[in-house]
Amino acid sequence: MGSNRRFMIGLVGVAAVVTWLVWTGVSDTMTYFLTPSEYVERLDADPSFRQVGVRIGAVLVPESYEQGAGELEHHFLVHDADDPSVTFPVRYVGVLPDTFNDAPDMVTETVIEGRFDEDGVFDATVLLTKCGSRYEADPEQLRAMNEREHPAG
Amino acid sequence: MNILGELALWISLPIAVWGTALGFIGGRRQRGDLVLSAERTVYVTFGLIALASLGVIDTFLNDRFEYWYVANYSSSTLPTFYKVAGLWAGQRGSLLFWLLLLCLFSVLAVWSNRRKNREFMPYVIGTLMVLQTFFIVVLLFAAVNPFERLGFTPVDGAGLNPQLQNYWMTIHPPTLYLGFTAFTIPFAFAMAALFSGRLDSRWILLTRKWILLSWFFLANGIIFGMRWAYEELGWGGYWFWDPVENASLLPWLTATAFLHSVQIQESRGMLKVWNMGLVVATFVLTIFATFLTRSGLIESVHTFAENTTIAFIFLGFMSLVIAVAAVMILYRLPLLKSANQIESFISRESAFLFNNLILVATTFAVMWGTLLPLLSEGFLGQEISVGPAFFNRVNVPFGIAILFLMGVGPVIAWRRASKRNLQKNFLVPTGVGLTAAAVLWMAGARVGLSVMTFGIAAFVLWVIGVEFWKGTRARARIEGEGLLPAFYHLVMRNRRRWGGYIVHVAIVILFTAFAAAPWYTEIRQTLEPGESATIESPLGGTYTLTYEGLSTNFNDVEDNLAWQAVALLSASKDGVPLPPMSAEKRGYIRPAGSTSTEVAIRATPVEDLYVTLADVNTRLVQAGVNDPTQQTATFTFMVKPLVSWIWASAFVLTIGALIGMWPGGQGIPSARSTGAEARTPSPAPTGD
Amino acid sequence: MLLVTGLIVIGVVAWVVLEPIMRGRAASLERSDDEVSEVEAVRRVRLLALRDTEYDYHMGKLDDADFAALKRELTAEALEAMKAVEEEASTRGGRSSRAEVEAEVAALRRGLRDGSACTRCARMNPSGSRFCASCGTALHLSGSTSA
Numbered sequence: 001m002g003s004n005r006r007f008m009i010g011l012v013g014v015a016a017v018v019t020w021l022v023w024t025g026v027s028d029t030m031t032y033f034l035t036p037s038e039y040v041e042r043l044d045a046d047p048s049f050r051q052v053g054v055r056i057g058a059v060l061v062p063e064s065y066e067q068g069a070g071e072l073e074h075h076f077l078v079h080d081a082d083d084p085s086v087t088f089p090v091r092y093v094g095v096l097p098d099t100f101n102d103a104p105d106m107v108t109e110t111v112i113e114g115r116f117d118e119d120g121v122f123d124a125t126v127l128l129t130k131c132g133s134r135y136e137a138d139p140e141q142l143r144a145m146n147e148r149e150h151p152a153g
Numbered sequence: 154m155n156i157l158g159e160l161a162l163w164i165s166l167p168i169a170v171w172g173t174a175l176g177f178i179g180g181r182r183q184r185g186d187l188v189l190s191a192e193r194t195v196y197v198t199f200g201l202i203a204l205a206s207l208g209v210i211d212t213f214l215n216d217r218f219e220y221w222y223v224a225n226y227s228s229s230t231l232p233t234f235y236k237v238a239g240l241w242a243g244q245r246g247s248l249l250f251w252l253l254l255l256c257l258f259s260v261l262a263v264w265s266n267r268r269k270n271r272e273f274m275p276y277v278i279g280t281l282m283v284l285q286t287f288f289i290v291v292l293l294f295a296a297v298n299p300f301e302r303l304g305f306t307p308v309d310g311a312g313l314n315p316q317l318q319n320y321w322m323t324i325h326p327p328t329l330y331l332g333f334t335a336f337t338i339p340f341a342f343a344m345a346a347l348f349s350g351r352l353d354s355r356w357i358l359l360t361r362k363w364i365l366l367s368w369f370f371l372a373n374g375i376i377f378g379m380r381w382a383y384e385e386l387g388w389g390g391y392w393f394w395d396p397v398e399n400a401s402l403l404p405w406l407t408a409t410a411f412l413h414s415v416q417i418q419e420s421r422g423m424l425k426v427w428n429m430g431l432v433v434a435t436f437v438l439t440i441f442a443t444f445l446t447r448s449g450l451i452e453s454v455h456t457f458a459e460n461t462t463i464a465f466i467f468l469g470f471m472s473l474v475i476a477v478a479a480v481m482i483l484y485r486l487p488l489l490k491s492a493n494q495i496e497s498f499i500s501r502e503s504a505f506l507f508n509n510l511i512l513v514a515t516t517f518a519v520m521w522g523t524l525l526p527l528l529s530e531g532f533l534g535q536e537i538s539v540g541p542a543f544f545n546r547v548n549v550p551f552g553i554a555i556l557f558l559m560g561v562g563p564v565i566a567w568r569r570a571s572k573r574n575l576q577k578n579f580l581v582p583t584g585v586g587l588t589a590a591a592v593l594w595m596a597g598a599r600v601g602l603s604v605m606t607f608g609i610a611a612f613v614l615w616v617i618g619v620e621f622w623k624g625t626r627a628r629a630r631i632e633g634e635g636l637l638p639a640f641y642h643l644v645m646r647n648r649r650r651w652g653g654y655i656v657h658v659a660i661v662i663l664f665t666a667f668a669a670a671p672w673y674t675e676i677r678q679t680l681e682p683g684e685s686a687t688i689e690s691p692l693g694g695t696y697t698l699t700y701e702g703l704s705t706n707f708n709d710v711e712d713n714l715a716w717q718a719v720a721l722l723s724a725s726k727d728g729v730p731l732p733p734m735s736a737e738k739r740g741y742i743r744p745a746g747s748t749s750t751e752v753a754i755r756a757t758p759v760e761d762l763y764v765t766l767a768d769v770n771t772r773l774v775q776a777g778v779n780d781p782t783q784q785t786a787t788f789t790f791m792v793k794p795l796v797s798w799i800w801a802s803a804f805v806l807t808i809g810a811l812i813g814m815w816p817g818g819q820g821i822p823s824a825r826s827t828g829a830e831a832r833t834p835s836p837a838p839t840g841d
Numbered sequence: 842m843l844l845v846t847g848l849i850v851i852g853v854v855a856w857v858v859l860e861p862i863m864r865g866r867a868a869s870l871e872r873s874d875d876e877v878s879e880v881e882a883v884r885r886v887r888l889l890a891l892r893d894t895e896y897d898y899h900m901g902k903l904d905d906a907d908f909a910a911l912k913r914e915l916t917a918e919a920l921e922a923m924k925a926v927e928e929e930a931s932t933r934g935g936r937s938s939r940a941e942v943e944a945e946v947a948a949l950r951r952g953l954r955d956g957s958a959c960t961r962c963a964r965m966n967p968s969g970s971r972f973c974a975s976c977g978t979a980l981h982l983s984g985s986t987s988a
Binding site for chain 1 (some may be wrong): 385518
């Protein structure tokens with residue numbers, strides 16, 4: 001059937017366009033998404049990896065926030081979610097998200113995008129903090145918070 | 154109440170299992186008593202789950218912080234309004250709320266079919282009860298029980314995330330969930346059709362309005378979510394291709410595809426397997442979206458992998474659904490044969506087929522981008538992620554193609570269209586589209602894809618306008634009616650078609666608003682009280698904003714606010730004064746240390762002036778000092794064109810969907826009776 | 842107190858669910874007679890297709906030749922479907938005798954041609970009616986619809 005063949009051509013055409021768009025889209029826009037531990041490991045193995053922009057999923061170190069010298073310049077520390085000993089400083093210039101919260105006992109997940117500068121500070125161009133609704137405290141943290149704020153209770 | 158609620162949740166488990174078993178056994182053995190018993194379980198579980206939900210709300214209202222869920226999502230200072238909304242604030246409550254809505258829709262479906270479609274009902278009930286059983290099991294055994302206790306009683310809870318303390322956030326999740334759960338009914342009917350082997354056009358007719366209802370809730374839920382992001386996140390954007398947003402978009406895309414392809418099945422008896430596949434896919438995607446929305450699987454694979462139980466349960470369930478559906482479709486393949494073939498490449502059927510291809514392709518692309526971190530981790534051992542750049546690049550061309558098809562579909566006839574007619578009908582609209590694009594290009598709009606979108610939008614609007622006009626005129630001429638009554642009858646006699654065109658207008662408005670997004674202007678400026686900033690509108694004109702000073706407020710326990718810093722601004726455009734604006738930053742009592750930015754928006758039909766208080770000396774404000782010399786504030790000013798059109802499109806879409814869903818519609822009456830009437834002699838002699 | 846409430850809830854729930862089996866009360870599993878049968882559904886779809894095609898023609902989407910051909914096909918399909926409906930009614934032990942059915946089909950056929958049969962509900966209306974007496978749908982008069 002003539003029209004059937006044309007449909008097959010159309011189908012193959014759409015499929016080809018989709019594949020092409022997705023393929024080039026991924027290869028042009030992808031970034032590595034690493035934990036701080038993985039990132040440090042990669043850097044040790046291959047120092048040139050410093051030049052590559054990466055996305056890091058980390059946890060904000062509570063009470064580490066400091067206002068920077070410049071307008072809307074922010075400094076803070078992040079650490080690895082599984083290994084708190086792996087930690088590094090971050091500089092971010094821009095408006096802090098509302099969910100950025102360095103209060104004690106808060107586990108604020110952050111995603112930062114950027115690369116290290118010469119001084120070993122991670123220069124973040126993007127800062128995302130995870131909406132707290134997806135974060136849930138464990139009973140121990142609640143207990144700690146409870147005891148600190150209400151010593152008598 | 155809370156204990157009773159917990160008990161009700163436990164009792165609902167054996168009831169749901171009973172309903173599942175008896176539904177299927179009763180259907181298989183044709184035992185009416187077993188089916189009646191199964192039918193009763195639908196009403197019973199609704200009652201029990203309503204009790205459980207009331208129990209959870211009760212724990213919130215009474216500040217029962219010994220409950221894990223309340224301790225994590227509420228605090229004594231939380232306003233009552235948000236305590237009630239606590240039911241869907243977190244994963245645990247959300248799952249219960251999902252189940253409640255599922256039970257509600259189950260009751261509606263079973264009750265409205267208590268005297269009809271009986272041959273489907275055993276399997277419909279069985280399928281619905283399987284789903285209910287699944288959610289009850291998840292709630293009770295996957296470490297997400299909202300009635301779980303901490304083992305000690307905190308003095309206060311951790312508090313509700315301030316971003317959720319927003320009006321839109323209280324209606325956005327329920328709307329989306331209504332959309333998700335409403336789709337279980339068509340899915341149940343589809344499965345019942347497969348199980349019972351009644352695969353003629355019946356199940357499609359029965360589920361059409363349910364699918365439209367679900368689609369309508371999904372669309373509104375998605376747009377409400379955009380509104381929330383726009384007002385609450387303070388970035389001036391409304392869509393970030395976040396995994397959670399993507400997850401809610403996926404079932405909407407496949408449901409949209411189904412709404413179109415089902416018309417080919419109705420009129421031509423084709424695409425039966427495809428449509429069945431779309432129903433199953435949409436249903437699985439609603440489950441996937443529910444799971445993703447509240448589990449944070451994608452974005453936090455590194456940090457929060459602790460509750461993997463629920464991930465495996467959900468993935469297992471989705472695989473099971475797909476497997477059962479696939480086996481049943483294969484088993485029933487002989488009954489799903491196509492009755493016809495497409496006659497011509499140039500026909501409305503063909504336009505619908507391409508619409509389906511593109512929607513499904515978009516679904517795959519969005520899913521691929523969303524799951525890429527997981528897939529790359531699994532297959533390459535290396536996590537790779539893509540951001541908005543990827544999604545825009547892939548989806549904008551698809552969006553434009555879909556928009557174009559919206560203009561093509563109405564102009565070509567069903568079955569076949571001759572090329573000559575096509576040329577005649579396309580000439581003027583194409584001219585209109587090209588002219589619109591050319592004028593905008595001359596006027597300095599130099600973003601290729603956007604100008605293309607505007608041009609195609611003009612083309613589609615013209616086509617739809619002409620369609621309404623020609624239809625009305627044809628009707629007026631044939632029936633000798635006035636134009637207004639002719640228009641009314643035209644729309645009401647084929648509601649799905651004309652309601653559908655109105656929905657298309659809504660989508661055109663939406664896409665036009667998206668295409669205008671690149672023309673925003675933005676400046677960031679630090680001001681002392683008394684100083685002014687100016688920002689150009691992309692559409693001409695200049696706004697001047699003068700910072701009048703900061704007003705502060707402390708410890709407003711009633712509203713859960715620790716502090717509040719409100720920057721007052723007087724505004725004018727080209728010297729014409731506008732109402733004053735106030736941009737705000739606030740800190741909440743609970744969760745301690747959390748802040749939120751309340752943006753000031755002056756919305757007009759053509760553009761929004763969007764002001765955020767980006768930075769202010771909050772340490773001073775928190776310390777209770779409001780020194781007039783220390784009120785330096787940094788603002789972000791944005792002018793964003795056509796944002797109001799997005800919210801307007803939701804209204805238009807609602808009107809179109811309501812017309813489509815209005816009882817009766819489509820001109821198919823329940824006509825054994827009218828058929829009988831035709832047999833009785835008419836009061837007047839028939840002129841033959 | 843709580844225990845008592847709990848037991849009451851369990852008791853009520855169990856009774857509601859088990860009562861049909863204990864007392865032998867059964868839900869219907871048969872299609873009830875006033876429901877649309879498959880042939881009836883087909884008939885309606887055919888009539889609707891016919892109606893849509895006429896609108897398409899009047900709105901300039903079909904040229905004369907295409908419309909004439911399509912209308913011929915669709916009318917044939919619609920008549921076939923109407924016949925199927927009648928046959929189903931008579932095999933089900935319907936009231937009509939064979940001859941009556943044939944007369945009816947013939948009448949409907951004529952009605953469909955001259956526009957007095959409603960394309961929505963298939964009611965036969967007095968000729969010259971503008972609206973269907975049963976469902977209020979406007980009727981196509983023969984003069985304006987034929988190609």
